[in-house]
Amino acid sequence: MGLSTEQERQAVAQLRDSREAIRRELAKVIVGQEEVIEQLLICLMAGGHCLITGAPGLAKTLLVRSVAQVFHLGFQRIQFTPDLMPADITGTEILEQQEGGHRMMQFVKGPIFSNVILADEINRTPPKTQAALLEAMQEHQITAAGKRYPLEEPFFVLATQNPIEMEGTYPLPEAQLDRFMFNVMVDYLPHEQERAVVMQTTAAKPEPIQPLFTGEDVQRFHDVVRRVPIAEEVADYAVRLAAASRPHRDGTPAFVNDWVSWGAGLRAAQTLVLGGKARALLSGRVHVAFEDIVALAAPTLRHRILVSYKAEAEGVSVEDVIARLLETVPKNV
Known part of the structure; x- marks a missing residue:
């Protein structure tokens, strides 16, 4: 394809x-x-x-x-x-x-x-x-x-x-x-x-908008x-980024267990990949890069992650959790 x-x-x-x-x-x-x-x-x-x-x-x-x-x-x-x-x-x-x-x-x-x-x-x-x-x-x-x-x-x-x-x-x-x-x-x-x-x-x-x-x-x-083609390692990064937001699972970062009550599901990874393909085309590229996944992490994850009461008490927002995930989850394993 x-x-x-x-x-x-x-x-x-x-x-x-x-x-x-x-x-x-x-x-x-x-x-x-x-x-x-x-x-x-x-x-x-x-x-x-x-x-x-x-x-x-x-x-x-x-x-x-x-x-x-x-x-x-x-x-x-x-x-x-x-x-x-x-x-x-x-x-x-x-x-x-x-x-x-x-x-x-x-x-x-x-x-x-x-x-x-x-x-x-x-x-x-x-x-x-x-x-x-x-x-x-x-x-x-x-x-x-x-x-x-x-x-x-x-x-x-x-x-x-x-x-x-x-x-x-x-x-x-x-x-x-x-x-x-x-x-x-x-x-x-x-x-x-x-x-x-x-x-x-x-x-x-203003002037009327032209279709x-x-x-x-x-x-x-x-x-x-x-x-649009996507390399397996880029798709793998999208999957690992979404999975890392789910608390109390194997390999979940400690801060997620503390700050997150509910993490992103499968649709999050699908969105990162599909959105990355659209972003690549709009940028004049015909392949998805890691930068596309990173750029779309916030709009993809912010409504799919529910922070815990502990996070709210400590003043931690969902944006803080997403930023920490991007710092923690490696692009290549």
């Missing part, structure tokens, strides 16, 4: 050449946040879902909408609130009168039937409604009244959430968290960039990403 056909080589060239064009289009409305944009693009190219965490007012919603415009994909925004019901997301059956006076149940599709779903402030709704996304995220389908309805392809859930300690938020279930490829952190901008945002948003309206791709392009990128 590899990138051998002419169509695949064209897709690789298109990805490489379009990276700066994507950034230019997004720069019309988004200032800074280069690392956030890169991680979001990697997630989309790999066909994964993304959780975007940050305080209110940091342009999380604007970023997702702008990315959907660049890729010319259908977009639906769902504002998650405490009274949102599962049927408000997936759709519901209603009784309709047909010609001749007959009545029959008709399924009315919900906003989940689009390419890019912005689940805005996903942690402001109770777990029952959060769970309505699980089947859609994993199977790309929903079930209503015993019938299965496939979703449009490509399909992405890009969910924003406010920091969990804020009032009126609910922690996401671990099973749902694991289905997000990345947890991308959006932080406050440096002073110069924040000033640029103020100047830009209080002046004339650069189609849905068919995105699906082709997914196929190309999966065909």
Whole structure:
């Protein structure tokens, strides 16, 4: 397997050449946040879902909408609130009168039937409604009244959430968290960039974003990403990095046993490898390097590792655990 056909080589060239064009289009409305944009693009190219965490007012919603415009994909925004019901997301059956006076149940599709779903402030709704996304995220389908309805392809859930300690938020279930490829952190901008945002948003309206791709392009990128070769020792490093986060197992570092209650599962290693392939292509390479795995460790692991009460008491964060893992786990054994 590899990138051998002419169509695949064209897709690789298109990805490489379009990276700066994507950034230019997004720069019309988004200032800074280069690392956030890169991680979001990697997630989309790999066909994964993304959780975007940050305080209110940091342009999380604007970023997702702008990315959907660049890729010319259908977009639906769902504002998650405490009274949102599962049927408000997936759709519901209603009784309709047909010609001749007959009545029959008709399924009315919900906003989940689009390419890019912005689940805005996903942690402001109770777990029952959060769970309505699980089947859609994993199977790309929903079930209503015993019938299965496939979703449009490509399909992405890009969910924003406010920091969990804020009032009126609910922690996401671990099973749902694991289905997000990345947890991308959006932080406050440096002073110069924040000033640029103020100047830009209080002046004339920005130029409209121009679409650069189609849905068919995105699906082709997914196929190309999966065909990027990876050396066995690089894949082995990804597996060992994820495994080292699991406490009380053979070979687990002592600090993990002290600081971690629950470690990353198999999906973490799969994400590191698949994300590494997408990052390599976006960087103009056709092979995965150790640097790709290291660069994606934080967004891959931060929502899959649960720190212990002891770690919290000692002021140790999940970011500290990930940094220590990168220092401890050797790249070659």
